Amino acid sequence: MSEDGETAGDETDLTHTDAEGEVQMVDVGDKPDTARRAVAAGEINLRPETVEAIRDDEVSKGDVLATARVGAVQAVKHTWETIPMCHQIPITNVETDFELFADRVTLEVAVETTGKTGCEMEALEGVTTGLNVVWDMVKAAEKSAENADDQYPETSIDRVRVVEKTKREL
Numbered sequence: 001m002s003e004d005g006e007t008a009g010d011e012t013d014l015t016h017t018d019a020e021g022e023v024q025m026v027d028v029g030d031k032p033d034t035a036r037r038a039v040a041a042g043e044i045n046l047r048p049e050t051v052e053a054i055r056d057d058e059v060s061k062g063d064v065l066a067t068a069r070v071g072a073v074q075a076v077k078h079t080w081e082t083i084p085m086c087h088q089i090p091i092t093n094v095e096t097d098f099e100l101f102a103d104r105v106t107l108e109v110a111v112e113t114t115g116k117t118g119c120e121m122e123a124l125e126g127v128t129t130g131l132n133v134v135w136d137m138v139k140a141a142e143k144s145a146e147n148a149d150d151q152y153p154e155t156s157i158d159r160v161r162v163v164e165k166t167k168r169e170l
Helices: 048-056 065-077 120-142
Strands: 035-043 091-100 104-115 155-169
Touching: 035 120, 048 091, 048 104, 048 120, 065 091, 065 104, 065 120, 091 120, 104 120, 120 155
Parallel strands: none
Antiparallel strands: 035 104, 035 155, 091 104
């Protein structure tokens, strides 16, 4: 399969290696441009007190969600630099949506592009980086007060996944 999930020739064909087994970028040059959208989501589990501090904008490092939003967008735009063989694509839109629950923060990142390849990796990079920024912003509050050796007993990033992928002809 190609990086956007389409079968490339015979199902035994490998798209990221050549005949000698060397890694290569998939050639998408002959593919037509299409409008594409991918949405990824994930969550960070936190102490309820930490979520309240985020909600009340009382985290000592500053506005957690605003900072995480910037990090998510930057990650989307730089995905091609961090994932080998990922094409640099024209990002036409990025949307971020945070939701706060009693014990977690969720993030959904939607990425749109017009081009020859999909944008799922960009959406996933936006989610993982956005949630990492949340963690970085609240890590002092998340450390275990009872046991200094047990740094982040309740903190985890989970359920990172693609929740939507669409492609339409122009």
